[in-house]
Amino acid sequence: MSKALPKRSEDYSGWYNELVKRADLAENSAVRGCMVIKPYGFAIWEKMQQTLDRMFKETGHSNAYFPLFVPKSLFEAEEQNAEGFAKECAVVTHYRLKNDPDKKGKLMVDPEARLEEELIVRPTSEAIIWSTYKGWIQSYRDLPLLINQWANVVRWEMRTRLFLRTAEFLWQEGHTAHSTKAEAIEETEKMLGVYAEFAENFLALPVVKGVKTPNERFAGALDTYCIEALMQDGKALQAGTSHFLGQNFAKAFDVKFTDKTGTLDYVWGTSWGVSTRLMGALIMAHSDDNGLVLPPKLAPHQVVIVPIVFGDDNAVLLETCKQLKARLLKAGISVLLDDRDTQKPGWKFAEYELKGVPVRLAIGNRDLQNNSIELARRDTLTKETVSLDGIEDRILNLLDEIQESIYKKALAFREKQTQKVDDYETFKKQLDENPGFILAHWDGTPETEERIKTETKATIRCIPLDQEKEEGVCMVTGKPSSGRVLFARAY
């Protein structure tokens, strides 16, 4: 195994695939298209979960859990949604195996044990959840109903990539019910805001908030809001979605409530989710040819301490390391002290760079004399020798600075790679020669959108929410347009 990663500039997808494996985030499994998330990768996901979960609770949501299986009759009740997912559903048809009479020691599906009704493995849970909500909601007093679940879902993808697209993935899905349309829309937008805040403040990833075109909209929704991020190779990645469902699911599952005036009406719904795909976003947004670069707020270990040992007499050095660790922990910093004597310091340096630990501290006997320590930043790969006095504050400040610096770097990159383009030829040239986000005028028709997609592989990522109105003409058809939309080739 070669020690260096492939270079981003030479083989971006090879770099990504290798990095995920070498940094111990995840690996392929015995099941086609499904990944094993390894402890280090899962630790990052857990940090994301903890943060998001807190944010959901702060906005009034409660967690619950609904079944993995959805009876086919329920699944097909909301037609648009069912059609949208039909091609990628795993289906359970039997409930028993038996010994194969023809092959000793082998099992076969027992043909006698066919299910009366097939069970769909959830690709999303609207159906099972709304069928349950019917029993929970009678009056406006039962609303709003604000539920989230952390779960796995299955979408039978043809081509998979670790974290970015796997047949089974982990996510959270919020499902809410409201008495008015306005309140449901407000909820949809609020949760989009939560995602954007999470992306920017924790993933250190700048995102564009927007609305999907009808073509790209979630099946069964009236409006799909999204946050779109730009990866280092100039491709866009959808990092989260929030759907205004209107009364579609309420009607499909007959979820009605009586309002204050005694009138019976269908409730208004939303759903919103982010998945382990965020791991892919995190990796591709910040990491470099040496390995992962993790924002301090999501790093399993914010600081690693590496003692530089000599000979056998290291008692004082190791004791100093332990004291340092205790000081940092007390200051609220997560610290790993790697005092293994089975690996060399140089090996550890390379290892923690690969794993993206934001700050590395090295202490040797020389430092003991000087009351100093070597402090290295992962994001800039710079190092300096600093005094042990007041090290807690120094590192707390540094962690904030790194978090900020990573964000700014990503933001600067996105701004540099976001171009306004007014004619189709330049548009195509940009995509090939300097890929990134392109803001361009579009006539608003699905036909033009489809044509651009077929001819250039670029899609409309979203109609950005925060932008000035600007009259113009569609770069393809010359028809009038009231504002620019965001194009990119996407993951």
Added chain:
RNA sequence: CGGGGCGUAGCGCAGCCUGGUAGCGUACUAGCAUGGGGUGCUAGGGGUCGUGGGUUCAAAUCCCGCCGCCCCGACCA
């Protein structure tokens, strides 16, 4: 589903064309030296060569079937 590639030691690969003792790097084990950026040297352990059949005195190697995985496209978070 279409196109391409690959299954040989934990991992990464060579060997196959031209059949004849299964090899390299790395990882692993031990010893000695070394020790502020993936240490060096020496010795050692580890493989039904994906699988089933065929050809042959002899198959990792040639022929046929099957299975699995990866990559590129169409679909998607």
